[in-house]
Amino acid sequence: MSSIQIQDVTKSFGDFKAVSNLCLDIAEGEFVALLGPSGCGKTTTMNMIAGLEDPSEGSILFNGQDLSSTRIQDRNIGFVFQNYAIFTHLTVFKNLAYGLAVRHLPKQDIERRVKAMADRMGLSHRLDQKASSLSVNEMQKLAIGRSAIVEPRIFLLDEPLSNLDAAFRAYMRAELKVLQREFGQTMIYVTHDQIEAMSLADKIAIIDRGKLMQYGAPLEVYNNPTNRFVANFVGSPRMNLVDGEVKNTGGSMKLVIETGLEIPLSGRVGADIASHRSTQRMSLGIRPQDIYLGDLHHTDDIPLSGLVEEVERIGPKRLAYITAKGTRFLAVDERDYMTPGSEVEFFLAAEKCMAFDGATGERMGGRVQ
Amino acid sequence: MNAIEINGASKRYPNFTLGPIDLAIGEGEFFGIFGPPSSGKTSLLKLILGLVELDRGRVALGGTDSARLAVSQRGISMVFQNLALFPNMSGRENIIYPLTERKASKSEIDARLDAVAEVLHISHILHKNPAQMSGGERQRIALGRALAVKGRAILLDEPVSALDARLREEMRIELKRLQRMDKQTFVYVSNDEEEVMAVSDRVAIMDHGQIIQVGPPDEIYNRPNSISVAKLVGSPPMNLFPGHLSDDGERFESPSFTMSLDFPRTAHAGAAATLGVRPEDIHQTSDTGAACPGIAVSSTEPLGSHTIVNATIGGRLVKIRTSGRVIGASELGTHVSFDQRRLHLFNADGERI
Numbered sequence: 001m002s003s004i005q006i007q008d009v010t011k012s013f014g015d016f017k018a019v020s021n022l023c024l025d026i027a028e029g030e031f032v033a034l035l036g037p038s039g040c041g042k043t044t045t046m047n048m049i050a051g052l053e054d055p056s057e058g059s060i061l062f063n064g065q066d067l068s069s070t071r072i073q074d075r076n077i078g079f080v081f082q083n084y085a086i087f088t089h090l091t092v093f094k095n096l097a098y099g100l101a102v103r104h105l106p107k108q109d110i111e112r113r114v115k116a117m118a119d120r121m122g123l124s125h126r127l128d129q130k131a132s133s134l135s136v137n138e139m140q141k142l143a144i145g146r147s148a149i150v151e152p153r154i155f156l157l158d159e160p161l162s163n164l165d166a167a168f169r170a171y172m173r174a175e176l177k178v179l180q181r182e183f184g185q186t187m188i189y190v191t192h193d194q195i196e197a198m199s200l201a202d203k204i205a206i207i208d209r210g211k212l213m214q215y216g217a218p219l220e221v222y223n224n225p226t227n228r229f230v231a232n233f234v235g236s237p238r239m240n241l242v243d244g245e246v247k248n249t250g251g252s253m254k255l256v257i258e259t260g261l262e263i264p265l266s267g268r269v270g271a272d273i274a275s276h277r278s279t280q281r282m283s284l285g286i287r288p289q290d291i292y293l294g295d296l297h298h299t300d301d302i303p304l305s306g307l308v309e310e311v312e313r314i315g316p317k318r319l320a321y322i323t324a325k326g327t328r329f330l331a332v333d334e335r336d337y338m339t340p341g342s343e344v345e346f347f348l349a350a351e352k353c354m355a356f357d358g359a360t361g362e363r364m365g366g367r368v369q
Numbered sequence: 370m371n372a373i374e375i376n377g378a379s380k381r382y383p384n385f386t387l388g389p390i391d392l393a394i395g396e397g398e399f400f401g402i403f404g405p406p407s408s409g410k411t412s413l414l415k416l417i418l419g420l421v422e423l424d425r426g427r428v429a430l431g432g433t434d435s436a437r438l439a440v441s442q443r444g445i446s447m448v449f450q451n452l453a454l455f456p457n458m459s460g461r462e463n464i465i466y467p468l469t470e471r472k473a474s475k476s477e478i479d480a481r482l483d484a485v486a487e488v489l490h491i492s493h494i495l496h497k498n499p500a501q502m503s504g505g506e507r508q509r510i511a512l513g514r515a516l517a518v519k520g521r522a523i524l525l526d527e528p529v530s531a532l533d534a535r536l537r538e539e540m541r542i543e544l545k546r547l548q549r550m551d552k553q554t555f556v557y558v559s560n561d562e563e564e565v566m567a568v569s570d571r572v573a574i575m576d577h578g579q580i581i582q583v584g585p586p587d588e589i590y591n592r593p594n595s596i597s598v599a600k601l602v603g604s605p606p607m608n609l610f611p612g613h614l615s616d617d618g619e620r621f622e623s624p625s626f627t628m629s630l631d632f633p634r635t636a637h638a639g640a641a642a643t644l645g646v647r648p649e650d651i652h653q654t655s656d657t658g659a660a661c662p663g664i665a666v667s668s669t670e671p672l673g674s675h676t677i678v679n680a681t682i683g684g685r686l687v688k689i690r691t692s693g694r695v696i697g698a699s700e701l702g703t704h705v706s707f708d709q710r711r712l713h714l715f716n717a718d719g720e721r722i
Binding site: 038177198232237315 | 504
């Protein structure tokens with residue numbers, strides 16, 4: 001187990017800055033997800049923690065110690081990659097035993113730990129078979145088991161579930177969480193899938209173009225994104241973000257969108273904007289489940305009307321795509337109201353609206369409760 | 370008339386048998402095919418494309434046996450998972466390729482290119498080569514190429530699976546919009562259940578080379594005809610409890626609870642059965658009666674709009690989806706009730722009863 005401090009780390013490849021001035025504190029035993037779109041620098045960050053890449057500037061401390069001169073194999077870090085990296089010509093047993101054998105553990109110890117791990121991973125009946133005979137799902141379990149068995153103090157996982165089918169992915173998510181809790185290891189998990197990050201991690205670091213956008217607990221980043229990027233990236237179905245210009249006419253504010261739609265800015269979101277007087281352009285954010293269909297919940301709620309384009313079933317819910325004067329809103333249709341082609345009234349819950357500065361993307365005003 | 374009609378089609382492979390398949394896909398329908406890996410989804414597409422010599426049965430396209438149609442008359446285009454764009458051609462050249470191959474007139478090519486580019490919002494990338502495009506842009510070009518020729522149907526084999534999650538969500542509504550506007554028949558294959566259920570008018574669920582249920586997404590979700598379908602559709606999957614029906618068929622009895630049914634299943638009275646309940650149909654309760662099993666919570670996954678709770682009932686793992694936004698382990702209580710109107714019962718053979 002180990003804490004990790006990433007201190008003002010920059011990594012450049014020629015003129016390209018893959019990571020810029022990254023600061024991140026990871027406590028001992030914490031499960032942290034590095035989340036971002038492809039090419040955002042999350043894997044480069046992980047490679048620097050692993051020691052596969054050296055930072056161009058800044059330093060990374062493990063329990064307060066700089067390990068940059070320690071050999072990678074002596075850092076006691078376990079890896080799981082997207083592409084398994086297992087020995088397909090060896091048996092499942094030998095794959096699991098490998099990390100213990102190279103550490104010259106007694107034979108009985110190896111056998112005991114391999115059996116326990118195989119049991120954990122549901123691979124007991126496969127121990128004597130060649131790894132090449134395993135299914136894709138079993139291979140990934142083996143890859144995770146093989147790294148976990150040596151009980152590294154830091155466990156790094158790079159998109160370990162992205163090759164798996166959806167049902168198995170959901171199952172492995174729960175498995176990983178239990179595993180981490182049992183072993184108490186510090187885990188760093190790289191993913192572009194925000195559902196994985198939300199469900200697994202104690203904390204999420206959201207990275208875009210090499211820069212840290214926000215670092216916090218899953219519900220904190222979901223409920224209180226500090227900028228437009230995080231608001232857009234975290235949450236599924238995604239947050240509605242409407243870009244427009246703030247106009248103040250006769251004391252009442254409204255957001256005017258290019259397509260001609262005007263959204264009155266009442267309630268808390270109005271106050272948020274009023275405190276940023278210089279703002280001209282902004283984005284209004286509202287999550288699909290915070291749009292009410294059919295009836296008004298609160299007098300401050302913002303009324304709009306539009307045409308239902310499509311209705312999708314997403315698990316137990318239906319998701320409606322509503323176009324109001326050329327601007328599309330996604331709304332959760334809890335009560336199966338919507339049919340494509342119909343005109344509807346809908347309301348944005350004023351208390352849940354968020355405002356983002358049009359120039360900087362920064363969040364304006366206070367937190368949402 | 371049906372765009373595609375398959376009657377009793379089957380094909381034996383060394384380790385796998387496809388079919389027999391009976392399926393009719395209507396004109397202008399957005400038809401989804403979903404199943405686990407190697408369940409036969411891609412084989413079924415190949416069968417529709419005419420790439421498979423059938424052992425039995427026939428495939429009719431627009432009412433004509435496809436065996437009697439030359440490939441050029443079949444009017445079926447396909448979008449592959451790996452897109453298969455020509456790397457040395459621009460977006461524009463890729464899209465018009467099937468038209469120039471057919472020696473279409475310049476005015477026809479221009480008109481079709483304009484129409485496709487407008488729907489797909491790709492006018493600004495037509496001059497680029499695939500290598501200069503993002504994943505989503507390449508995806509649109511591949512779709513554009515399939516749409517350029519007005520055909521009988523477009524087959525899409527996991528067309529968005531290579532994209533990241535956010536882009537996937539956006540592309541699927543674009544696809545749906547496109548299909549509506551063009552009134553094309555789409556056959557869409559995916560191993561992502563959420564995606565296929567979201568876009569399709571009807572879905573075929575495949576397993577072991579067979580179609581095990583066909584219907585609108587709502588029907589498949591609300592009334593899966595078998596345990597196999599129940600397990601495949603829904604995320605997290607349906608919770609299943611083995612047990613049996615009481616002698617009068619009015620209750621379901623398991624080691625950890627006894628539950629009255631919404632209507633008696635007298636035909637199956639006393640028989641072994643499995644009770645299924647979806648994660649969102651389990652609710653906390655203060656009632657500790659026999660119908661309300663005790664739970665032990667092991668972990669929670671807060672997902673923002675809802676929370677997934679991992680728990681056990683009588684030692685069996687269950688997943689509960691709470692509608693509340695934030696929920697801690699202490700708020701869950703010790704007992705739960707199942708929504709009685711939304712229970713699923715299956716017999717010993719796994720069929721819905």
